[in-house]
Amino acid sequence: MHIFNKIFVLPEMKASEIIINNPYLILMYEHFEIKLEVREKTIEQICNENNINTTLFLTIANLFNGYKPLPITAYISEDIQAIIKYLGNSHKYYIKEIYPQIQKIIKDIHKINTHPEILMIEKFFDNYFEEVSEHMEYENNVVFPYVLNLDAQLTNKNNYYKLNSYSVVEYREHHNDIEEKLTDLKNLLIKYLPIDNDQSLRRKLLFYLFELEYDLNIHSQIEDNILIPLVEKMEKLIAEK
């Protein structure tokens, strides 16, 4: 994990300043669809321009900076929309960008390091990538529509449909596996895999893995500690209706 001076993000801080303090926040901006070129604007201004609830932004930014989220207790429809958009965007970043990049570097390493273990790593990663894609597709196709549907019911939109009873608690289990195999891969690359001329490629690979790990960790914290409690709240509100 990048070592930075842990700051608690506040609305009046500069949007640029917090990225310089913790560069991983660039990923958060992307997932929120906040474009760079933030100039001298404060976080509050950036949030207003992008129609993001400042409290939600601060909660997630501080999660990136290592602070446990305060439970968001109130159900706000706009927040649900923003969270789902954020999570969907991060899925795109995993599936379309960083996993393929990692896959490519492993293939490049295999070209110059012919130890049989490297081929095993390639297979290990291909299988892993497949598992992750399946999990994320499941979230995109089942979990997110379910959440948005609850939201539609509560905002009295007419276009909701009745879903089978489905509990989000089940899906909390899925996450550990994804992070576990990433840790395995890191340990194998740092501690055990024979090295040839692939030191610099391996360094690049590890940096990608750390970047991915950082974002994945926040991603599952958002799902487990912010989204799921909110969904449970929405389910309760609907039951009371």
Add this chain to the structure above:
Amino acid sequence: MQKRINIIVLESSAIIYEGLCKLMCNPAFDFNFHFANNLNELNQLNIRYNADLVIINPLLIQNMGKEFHAIQKEYNKTCWLALIYSHFDHQLLSIFDGLISINDTAFEINLIIKKNLLIENTSSNQPTQSESLSEREIDVLKLVVNGNANKEIADKLNISINTVISHRKNISQKTGIKSVSGLTIYAVVNNYISVDNM
């Protein structure tokens, strides 16, 4: 490998609590802090987290000797430290395993914590700290990567399932690798199995 350490701080001042959390850092441990305002809260937190370390401002347990003693007795694996601002009665302090003074430097505090946590570790039945796998662990590893379930491994090696589980835990702790596919690569790298056998 980082070991997660649950720490409960019984202290009335948020400033002191935050300051203490900030000063305590040791890359060998993953500290997880919890704040308690009174003995009752401390007890609740302890039930939940089974703290490794409790740091207490003795002022908050003065005249509550009996209640405190009962909690201390129940959690005999926990290490109890006093955080003292001023002079305290010797007898009151004697119930603690160690003392942190408000004037201690970050270095001194971390030394005290480390010393007390290490004593705790050796007294409990932790696995040996050696990084290489024992012969028995290698036997288990080979069977794991060949696709045997815990029950089958237990039968083949004539040991209990619990022993298999504990071997597997130690293997993952030493190598940092948990998945069977990851362990397979580890076993090949170390020539415990050959690629041709797979």
